[in-house]
Amino acid sequence: MKYGESSFDIIYLLFAIISGIIILIRRRDTIGKLMGSAALILGAGDAFHLIPRVLNYFVDGDFTAWLGYGKLITSITMTIFYVLLFLLHTKLFVWNSKTNKNRILILLLIATACRVILCLLPGNDWAGGGSSVFYGTIRNIPFVMIGVLIAVIYYQRRNERKNFKRVWLYITLSFLFYIPVAVAASLVPMLGMLMLPKTVCYMLMLGVFLKEIDGNYLTLS
Numbered sequence: 460m461k462y463g464e465s466s467f468d469i470i471y472l473l474f475a476i477i478s479g480i481i482i483l484i485r486r487r488d489t490i491g492k493l494m495g496s497a498a499l500i501l502g503a504g505d506a507f508h509l510i511p512r513v514l515n516y517f518v519d520g521d522f523t524a525w526l527g528y529g530k531l532i533t534s535i536t537m538t539i540f541y542v543l544l545f546l547l548h549t550k551l552f553v554w555n556s557k558t559n560k561n562r563i564l565i566l567l568l569i570a571t572a573c574r575v576i577l578c579l580l581p582g583n584d585w586a587g588g589g590s591s592v593f594y595g596t597i598r599n600i601p602f603v604m605i606g607v608l609i610a611v612i613y614y615q616r617r618n619e620r621k622n623f624k625r626v627w628l629y630i631t632l633s634f635l636f637y638i639p640v641a642v643a644a645s646l647v648p649m650l651g652m653l654m655l656p657k658t659v660c661y662m663l664m665l666g667v668f669l670k671e672i673d674g675n676y677l678t679l680s
Contacts, residue, residue, distance in 0.1 A: 461516040464655075468509040471658050475502025478665045486672050490550050494668040497543040501661060504536025527585035534578045534598070538571055541605050544630075545612070551623065552616045567608060573601040590645035599641045606634040622670045625663075633660035 479498030482491055508529030515522040545567055554560045577598035583589050614627035636657035644650045 465513045465516055467655065467658070468513055471662060472502055472506050472509060474662060475499075475505070475665060478502075478669055482668055482672055490547065491672070493543055493547040493550065494671065497540050497547065498665050498668060500536050500543065501540045501665070504533050504540075507532040523588050524586045527587060527589045530589050531578060531583070531585045534602075535575055538574050538602060538605065541609050542567060542571055544609050544626075548609075548612055548616075551620060563608065563612070567605060570601040570604045570608075574598065574605065577601065588645075592642065592645060595645070596642050599638065603634060603638065606630060610634075622667050626667055629660045629663045629667075633657045636660070 475498055479495045479500075479502060481495075482498060483495035485491070486494070508526065511522045511525035511529050515526065545564070549560060577594075577600075580594065580598075582591060583594045583598065584591060589595070610627045610630040613623065613630065617624050617627055636653040639650050640653050640657070
């Protein structure tokens with residue numbers, strides 16, 4: 460199992476980081492910068508958790524603190540990823556109301572600030588592995604709110620851009636796989652396996668970004 464999981468983690472990290480670099484090189488407009496930055500932040504942030512996880516399988520030593528702080532960094536960078544997805548949405552689609560866009564942005568920023576503050580509370584005990592069910596629950600409440608918000612706005616415009624038709628679904632599935640892990644993996648370690656399909660959802664989103672490199676603005680009939 461350790462070889463399969465480690466190989467998958469490495470492939471994912473390389474795919475995310477290389478995708479981000481390719482997007483930034485090949486598409487230099489605002490949309491390209493947002494997609495490329497989102498891919499790089501996702502890959503680089505996850506690396507802080509996944510690399511110690513891989514090393515833990517093959518190197519003798521205590522990686523508890525590394526894994527814990529890696530989870531902290533990943534928690535914050537995943538949140539930034541969704542903020543970038545919102546900003547990307549504002550560039551991909553024409554909003555009918557600037558007021559609605561500003562309201563959603565304010566709500567998103569408030570939820571993001573709450574998420575970061577909750578992640579930084581000492582009760583999370585990242586150095587000890589961050590295994591508190593209570594803190595695992597409360598720090599993910601604003602994160603789930605962010606996910607629902609982003610999924611809804613992409614769902615509402617799903618028929619306007621061919622490449623982004625299923626992004627709302629990938630976001631929804633990623634959260635459905637993630638929530639049981641975030642809340643109860645410390646009690647039921649086997650739940651950690653749900654991170655694999657969750658990661659596949661992220662890779663599918665990055666695949667959407669790669670398809671969009673050429674600036675294909677075709678809408679669905």
